[in-house]
Amino acid sequence: MDDKHAEICECNAIHQDVVNRVKKGMPEEEQLYDLAELFKVFGDTTRVRILCALFESEMCVCDISILLGMTQSSISHQLRVLKSAKLVKNRKEGKVVYYSLDDEHIKHIFEQGLEHISE
Numbered sequence: 207m208d209d210k211h212a213e214i215c216e217c218n219a220i221h222q223d224v225v226n227r228v229k230k231g232m233p234e235e236e237q238l239y240d241l242a243e244l245f246k247v248f249g250d251t252t253r254v255r256i257l258c259a260l261f262e263s264e265m266c267v268c269d270i271s272i273l274l275g276m277t278q279s280s281i282s283h284q285l286r287v288l289k290s291a292k293l294v295k296n297r298k299e300g301k302v303v304y305y306s307l308d309d310e311h312i313k314h315i316f317e318q319g320l321e322h323i324s325e
Contacts, residue, residue, distance in 0.1 A: 247291040248319070252276070252284050260294060261313055264306040 233241070247253060255274055259265055267285065271278045285305055288294040295308045307313060 244291060247287060247293060248315075250284070250287075252280070253288055254316075256281070256284055256288065257293065257307070257312065257316060260305060260307050261316070264304045266302050266304050270305070 232238075252274070256270060259270055259273055265273070267278050267281050270285075271281045274281065285294060285296075289296065289305075292308050293312050294305050296303050296305050298304075
């Protein structure tokens with residue numbers, strides 16, 4: 207069988223027991239949607255670069271913009287996306303707003319992705 211036809215099942219037998227078991231283990235549709243939205247956030251290089259920076263240290267927009275060689279406006283926009291996805295949080299100290307990872311789960315997701323692409 208060539209690769210062009212590898213995805214097509216050439217039989218008509220349905221393994222109902224397997225279908226039923228897998229169906230029971232599948233997350234709810236809303237959870238799958240939310241998961242897909244989360245992975246979309248990781249689909250932008252700038253956001254991934256920001257997350258990498260925040261793995262190392264809490265930072266303000268000014269510092270991130272210098273680090274990445276981008277405008278503060280661009281960084282702020284991407285930080286809003288990351289914050290709405292609950293990947294980063296912020297705190298204000300005087301007039302300066304500092305950003306950090308929302309929790310350690312983000313680092314684990316990122317590390318798993320790096321491990322996967324390194325195989």
